[in-house]
Amino acid sequence: MTRRVASIALNTFKESVRERVLYNLVVFALLLIGAAILFGSISVGIEQIILVNLGLSSISVFGLLMAIFIGIGLVWKEIDKRTIFSILSKPVRRGEFILGKYLGLLLTLIINTGIMTLGFYAALLYQKRTLALADLLALEAVYFILLQLAIVVGLALLFSCISTPILSAVFTFSLYVVGNFLDDIRWFGQETGSAVVESLTSGIYYLLPNFGDFNVISQIAHGERVPGYLLISNSLYALLYVSILISAAILVFEEREFK
Amino acid sequence: MSAIEILDLTKDYAVGFFRKRLRRALDGLSLHVEVGEVFGLLGPNGAGKSTTLKLLLRLIFPTSGTARLLGRELGDVSMHARVGYLPENPYFYDHLTTREFLNYVGELFGLASAQRYRRVGQLLDRLGLADSCDIPLRKFSKGMVQRVGIAQALMNDPELIFLDEPMSGLDPLGRREVRDLILELKAAGKTVFFSTHILSDAEMLCDRVAILNRGRLHGRGELREILSLGVSATEVVLENPAPELLTELQPYSRAAVRTGNRVRVEIAEEAALAKVLDMILRRGAQVVSLNPVKMSLEDYFLAQMGDGAGRPPAEAKRQVQGEEVRK
Amino acid sequence: MTAAAAKGPRISRLRLACGVVLVLSFLALVPLQRAIDRELAAQGDAGELLYLPSGAILRRLSLGHEGLLADIYWTRVVQYFGRKRLGGATRYDLLGPLLRITTELDPQLVIAYRFGAIFLAEKAPAGAGQPQEALQLLRRGIVANPDYWRLWQDLGFIYYWDLKDYASAARVFQAGSERPGAQLWMKAMAASVAAQGGGVQTSRLLWSEIYRQADNDQIRLSAKSHLLALQAQEDMESLNALLRKYRQTVGRPARSFRELVAAGLLRVEPRDPSSVPYRIGPGGLAALSTGSKIDLQLLQ
Numbered sequence: 001m002t003r004r005v006a007s008i009a010l011n012t013f014k015e016s017v018r019e020r021v022l023y024n025l026v027v028f029a030l031l032l033i034g035a036a037i038l039f040g041s042i043s044v045g046i047e048q049i050i051l052v053n054l055g056l057s058s059i060s061v062f063g064l065l066m067a068i069f070i071g072i073g074l075v076w077k078e079i080d081k082r083t084i085f086s087i088l089s090k091p092v093r094r095g096e097f098i099l100g101k102y103l104g105l106l107l108t109l110i111i112n113t114g115i116m117t118l119g120f121y122a123a124l125l126y127q128k129r130t131l132a133l134a135d136l137l138a139l140e141a142v143y144f145i146l147l148q149l150a151i152v153v154g155l156a157l158l159f160s161c162i163s164t165p166i167l168s169a170v171f172t173f174s175l176y177v178v179g180n181f182l183d184d185i186r187w188f189g190q191e192t193g194s195a196v197v198e199s200l201t202s203g204i205y206y207l208l209p210n211f212g213d214f215n216v217i218s219q220i221a222h223g224e225r226v227p228g229y230l231l232i233s234n235s236l237y238a239l240l241y242v243s244i245l246i247s248a249a250i251l252v253f254e255e256r257e258f259k
Numbered sequence: 260m261s262a263i264e265i266l267d268l269t270k271d272y273a274v275g276f277f278r279k280r281l282r283r284a285l286d287g288l289s290l291h292v293e294v295g296e297v298f299g300l301l302g303p304n305g306a307g308k309s310t311t312l313k314l315l316l317r318l319i320f321p322t323s324g325t326a327r328l329l330g331r332e333l334g335d336v337s338m339h340a341r342v343g344y345l346p347e348n349p350y351f352y353d354h355l356t357t358r359e360f361l362n363y364v365g366e367l368f369g370l371a372s373a374q375r376y377r378r379v380g381q382l383l384d385r386l387g388l389a390d391s392c393d394i395p396l397r398k399f400s401k402g403m404v405q406r407v408g409i410a411q412a413l414m415n416d417p418e419l420i421f422l423d424e425p426m427s428g429l430d431p432l433g434r435r436e437v438r439d440l441i442l443e444l445k446a447a448g449k450t451v452f453f454s455t456h457i458l459s460d461a462e463m464l465c466d467r468v469a470i471l472n473r474g475r476l477h478g479r480g481e482l483r484e485i486l487s488l489g490v491s492a493t494e495v496v497l498e499n500p501a502p503e504l505l506t507e508l509q510p511y512s513r514a515a516v517r518t519g520n521r522v523r524v525e526i527a528e529e530a531a532l533a534k535v536l537d538m539i540l541r542r543g544a545q546v547v548s549l550n551p552v553k554m555s556l557e558d559y560f561l562a563q564m565g566d567g568a569g570r571p572p573a574e575a576k577r578q579v580q581g582e583e584v585r586k
Numbered sequence: 587m588t589a590a591a592a593k594g595p596r597i598s599r600l601r602l603a604c605g606v607v608l609v610l611s612f613l614a615l616v617p618l619q620r621a622i623d624r625e626l627a628a629q630g631d632a633g634e635l636l637y638l639p640s641g642a643i644l645r646r647l648s649l650g651h652e653g654l655l656a657d658i659y660w661t662r663v664v665q666y667f668g669r670k671r672l673g674g675a676t677r678y679d680l681l682g683p684l685l686r687i688t689t690e691l692d693p694q695l696v697i698a699y700r701f702g703a704i705f706l707a708e709k710a711p712a713g714a715g716q717p718q719e720a721l722q723l724l725r726r727g728i729v730a731n732p733d734y735w736r737l738w739q740d741l742g743f744i745y746y747w748d749l750k751d752y753a754s755a756a757r758v759f760q761a762g763s764e765r766p767g768a769q770l771w772m773k774a775m776a777a778s779v780a781a782q783g784g785g786v787q788t789s790r791l792l793w794s795e796i797y798r799q800a801d802n803d804q805i806r807l808s809a810k811s812h813l814l815a816l817q818a819q820e821d822m823e824s825l826n827a828l829l830r831k832y833r834q835t836v837g838r839p840a841r842s843f844r845e846l847v848a849a850g851l852l853r854v855e856p857r858d859p860s861s862v863p864y865r866i867g868p869g870g871l872a873a874l875s876t877g878s879k880i881d882l883q884l885l886q
Binding site: 003004007008011014015018019081082083085086087088089090091092093257258259 | 272313316317318319320336337338339340342344346348349350351352353354355359363364366367368369408411421
């Protein structure tokens with residue numbers, strides 16, 4: 001089974017890596033990171049902070065765009081273009097197909113994020129003239145960005161099994177936005193004083209993916225480490241949530257008919 | 260063991276905005292295909308041919324009924340390792356080359372890398388894809404894509420091959436190649452199940468056929484038998500025959516049709532043939548051609564589909580071809 | 587005439603027309619935009635003040651990118667301040683709100699507290715002349731960054747220099763001196779302020795320290811000017827003492843310092859720290875000559 005999953009993953013990677021849009025996004029991100037050096041010079045006293053903030057935020061935003069853009073087409077394209085007929089008529093289980101698709105896209109994202117991170121460090125090197133060990137701290141932020149993207153891709157994959165690309169994009173992006181506000185939603189529920197609303201918002205809090213937990217860019221820019229226990233627990237959270245999403249996608253996909 | 264056993268297979272689709280109505284795409288289909296046969300599933304567009312194939316390959320699920328492929332129930336995905344499938348109007352990955360795509364397919368079949376390499380080479384050569392094997396698939400013409408489709412269907416050297424409209428979109432040369440390929444597969448002992456709406460192809464290739472229309476089975480059987488169902492006769496085409504000759508021939512001829520200068524006469528009994536020829540020669544009439552008449556698949560097809568009054572199909576065909584000559 | 591030729595002039599006329607519209611429109615846009623800019627500028631800051639978002643809301647809306655947004659707002663602060671100052675403004679209405687938003691977005695952007703407080707506290711036209719606002723800003727900064735002793739230094743400075751509240755200044759310098767990494771002079775400053783209040787020695791200590799710490803030229807220059815002014819003030823106090831002594835001894839006020847030199851009270855004619863000679867001004871007191879580069883206003 002692993003061989004087939006790996007094969008599908010690799011094929012997905014090849015297909016998505018050859019999408020021109022990806023290149024455009026990566027180049028754009030690199031340009032923006034380079035420009036961050038200029039931004040620092042027009043603002044007093046924050047040259048390094050703004051480079052780190054802008055660099056990491058760019059990686060996050062462009063990574064998000066990539067994840068959504070490719071994720072929504074992941075399964076839908078295969079169904080729409082009928083390439084799925086050739087695949088499912090082979091000795092491949094539908095679950096293997098979904099898992100392979102997910103891993104392939106994750107690989108694509110990891111590589112693209114890696115390229116952007118290299119660009120970021122190049123810019124940092126250019127600005128600071130030398131790099132210290134402390135600069136590796138930014139990798140913690142990149143890791144958390146990747147965890148976020150892993151969840152976003154899972155969402156996009158799930159929606160891709162159900163609806164058209166536009167709707168998938170809208171749903172995925174909406175969940176991403178709401179996932180950043182979960183603290184406020186729960187707080188709001190607590191403030192209203194109504195038990196019903198409170199339990200509702202509490203349910204939402206646990207049900208939806210909590211993207212807010214992964215926002216560490218600002219503190220990294222100030223040189224503050226992410227505590228080890230948070231690194232581990234957030235990784236576990238991402239792993240669990242991704243498992244939920246993939247299982248749901250497989251469930252949907254098993255029932256799906258391809259006319 | 261049959262290669263394919265279908266028992267009362269039915270498929271309903273829920274249609275309409277609220278998914279309330281049911282449309283029956285396949286209604287109680289039952290048939291079986293023996294190992295080593297070439298079986299043709301015939302029918303007009305929308306008859307349910309593709310539906311049948313997709314049901315067999317678990318791309319869609321039956322509402323009721325069962326089927327077995329190579330003795331195994333549907334849903335046994337591992338059995339796909341012995342099956343090949345060419346979908347209708349296939350489309351493959353934009354950014355992959357033929358070689359990469361076939362390699363991918365090989366990996367999905369679990370072929371070892373040396374074996375894959377060899378097999379890909381064989382198929383590229385056999386299907387004339389060797390020159391273009393490193394060009395991205397999105398640049399291929401329809402005929403080329405069809406060939407790639409066949410290649411991926413044969414990648415695992417399957418025992419049972421499903422082809423959905425394999426001739427669609429091919430030029431005459433391409434169709435000839437596919438026909439030859441199917442005959443090759445048959446010679447190698449494979450079972451081929453293909454659907455088509457082009458009767459002449461089926462006539463040339465199939466051992467047995469089944470006719471589907473609006474989801475229902477309308478007829479099936481050995482091709483040989485079907486084609487001999489019609490009364491065999493001999494057709495003689497005369498150029499400008501004398502009216503007296505036609506009168507003489509009338510008791511022996513089943514029908515006479517004039518088309519321009521020519522009259523086509525059908526002689527029903529073989530025994531009468533010698534006498535008729537004698538008459539023709541004595542009169543000195545000009546014979547354009549002399550041919551046996553067999554019922555064609557088209558006739559059988561139209562008959563099964565119901566052409567209205569229930570007349571013998573040969574006559575229906577004649578109606579179409581020319582006016583009936585009456586004495 | 588063939589169809590192609592008949593189409594010929596028509597097509598090129600169309601192209602010409604489009605090209606003309608393009609160019610003319612662009613040309614017309616320029617003065618129009620200028621007019622819009624003028625109208626907006628005339629409106630002043632009052633309009634913008636109404637539409638500034640709350641920092642807390644912005645923080646939520648930024649989906650994890652609040653650090654970047656804070657940097658952007660800080661850049662806006664700097665540009666706003668610079669633009670206003672160059673334009674000779676006396677009011678900086680947006681300064682306080684923009685600083686508030688910046689620090690709400692990133693409470694650890696210490697430079698915003700430090701520079702912000704300076705800009706806010708300085709008297710117009712060099713600054714907004716809002717020392718109380720500056721105090722609030724620094725207090726918020728201290729709450730968010732309790733161990734950053736330099737914020738205490740800035741707080742103490744404002745109490746001492748802008749508000750002349752020496753008791754509070756001494757208290758703040760003392761508290762700041764206890765923060766990790768605080769430099770020794772904080773203790774010295776605390777003691778000095780407690781002892782002499784607004785005396786020259788204390789002030790000189792303060793400004794010397796600022797000069798030493800300065801990491802950009804603007805601040806260095808400002809500190810230097812203050813020090814020179816302090817020096818001049820000290821000089822003038824000594825000169826006034828000598829002038830009183832001369833009057834007592836000779837019985838009439840001196841008319842120039844040459845007389846003091848002649849009387850042996852001074853060795854040489856005194857010059858201020860910018861090497862311009864002092865003169866005797868109204869009321870028989872030492873004063874700066876007109877060519878002097880010293881700005882005694884700084885001491886107000």
